[in-house]
Amino acid sequence: MGQHYLLQASVFRAAVLFAVVVWIPHIYSDYPEPVSNLSVNSITVSSLNLSWTLRNGISPYYKVAWDVNLLTTNQTFMQISQLAPGTKYTFNVTSVASDNRTEGRTVEISQNTIPAQVENITLLNSTNSSLTLAWTPPLGHVDSYEVSVSGAELKIITVSTNSSVISNLMVGRVYNLTVTSVSGALKNISNIVQFATKPNPPEALSVSGQTNGSISLLWSKPLSMDGLNVSYEVSYRSSLSGVNLTLHQTTSLTATLTNLLSGSQYDIAVVTIGVKDLRSSLVNLTAYTVPNAVQKLVVSTVSTSSVNLTWLPLNGTSNLFSYSVSISSPDQTLSTTSNNYQITQLQPGTPYNCSVRTLIIVASISGPSQFIQCNTKPLPVTNLTASPVGTTEMRLSWFYQRNNKSSYLYNVSVNGERWIQTSNETTQISDLIPGNNYTFTVQAVVNGMISEPVAISAFTVPTPPGELSVSSVYIVWPVAFWENQ
Known part of the structure; x- marks a missing residue:
């Protein structure tokens, strides 16, 4: 096989009286045997090995071609490198005869390189039941991605883009995740990353007590989080100052805000803090401190x-x-x-x-x-009268409706200077000067309250004259003058 031979053909032609023998040369070539058992092994993201056999005979060398590339070898194997990850290539292997021109039938095989590993897996968003992931598309070609989530049970999601939303997860748990790039039948799994779902917020936040300088809070453990270690953070803000303040984290289900302003409104928020310091949604409450006494x-x-x-x-x-x-x-x-x-x-x-x-x-x-x-003030007295008694005394009397109040007193003044207090509706003022005009004022007094004054003016009786005596008499009479006619 693979050798060259010279063949001659003889043609006989009969003619009258003579014969001519003509030799016509003709060349016949036998093509090289095609390779067999062409296979691929040792596949990586950028290289692979081809190998083949030749059943009979030998071939000086072989041509290996793919895309626009052409290599030759005298071995029955070849390592192909500098390939793109995850890309499907068709390789053609041709045996060549010793004349360096005659080629056997080309044998081809197709194979994908391993896709590149996914890197830079990041968490775009986390809720209490879902995770949203994204990653950088790897070099080369990828048909799809498999996102694996290990928790209570393994969950695998196949996507065609470089992001994925994983839902129906348990609240406040840590999950191990991998993203596998897929190209053909080949896969490349990423390194494991850990992400967590957010915790649920506290339940039933309420005010359990308050003073003029404090507010006590009470809440219940978040739903579906029994057995998990969580803490809570309380923040608050006064409507007057507008300054946000935060208490230290606590594992208790109670908290007391102190050093608050009396009679003030406070906007309060409590959040659950779970694994990886993830925070739940806020639970808000408006509460008030007790106002001070006026x-x-x-x-x-x-x-x-x-x-x-x-x-x-x-x-x-x-x-x-x-x-x-x-x-x-x-x-x-x-x-x-x-x-x-x-x-x-x-x-x-x-x-x-x-x-x-x-x-x-x-x-x-x-x-x-x-x-x-x-x-309240008492009513003023009525029917105030003043009656002289002798020349130096005045008897005052008045009327007052007591309304069953026995504690009434009366202030009586003389000319606004001299005061007398009595519990009766009559009194006698003595030591007055005869024949003088006096103003008497009466005010009712009860429970320390004094009524409006009622006044009356009256003269004391003047002193009567003593015995009349005559020491001399002067008589005066008119004199009439008559003119003589």
Whole structure:
């Protein structure tokens, strides 16, 4: 096989009386035997080995071609390198005769290189039940990717792009993940990466107690997270300062915020912190500290049927405040947003127990009550009369409707200077000067409250003259003058 031979053909032609023998040369070639058992082995991301056999005879060398590449060898194997990862190549192997021109039939084989390994796997997003991954597409060609997630059970997802969303995962757990690049029947698995789902938020966040400087919180463990180690972070912000503050992390299901402003609104958020420091969604709550008691509560104006209360406005979120004003006998509760209030329709000369407390209506909380005694003025006396008694005394009397109040007293003044107090509706003023005009004023007094004054003016009786005596008499009479006619 593979040798050259010279063949001659003889042609005989008969003619009259003579014969001619003509030799016509003809060349016949035998083509080399094609290779057999062509196979591929030792495949990597950028190289592979080809090998083949030749059943009979020998061949000086072989041509190996793929794409635009052509190599020759006198061996029955060849290593092909500098290939693109994950790419399918068709290799042609041809045996060549010793004349370096005659070739046997070409034998071909197709094979993929191993795809490149996926790198730079990153977590784009994590929820409490899903993970969103992305990675850099590797060099060369990839038909698809297999995303494997190991947890309670192995989950494999096949995708054609360089990202994947893995759903239906358990909350707050760590998962081992790999991404395998696939090209044909060949695969290349990535290094293992670990990502975790987020924890669930706390349940049933509520206020368990509050003072004028603190708020106590209570919550329940997140759902579906029994047996998992979690902690909690509490943050809060005053509506007045707008400054965000954060408590230290705690594993307890309670927390108390201290050093707060009284009567203020606080926006509170609690978050669960799980594995890999992942945080749940926030659970929000608006809460309020108890307002302080009102300061400098006074009765500023009093009449016979009303009292006016005033107090200092409180520090805090003033637009949240209203005030509850209470009065006894009969019990009444009134409301105002101002720092003063007039209580009307009261009985004259009557003592009342009054109190004021601050309310935050939106939260149904109130501060401590501040108490004060509220007494109305008594009515002025009526029918005041003054009757002289002798020349140096004056008897005063008046009428007053006591309304079953036995504790009435009366202040009686003489010319606004001399004061006498009595519990009767009559009194006698002595040591007066005869024949003088005096102004007497009477005011009712009850529970320390004094009525409007009622005044009357009267003269004392002058001193009568003594015995009449005559020491001399002068008589004067008129004299008439008559003219003579």
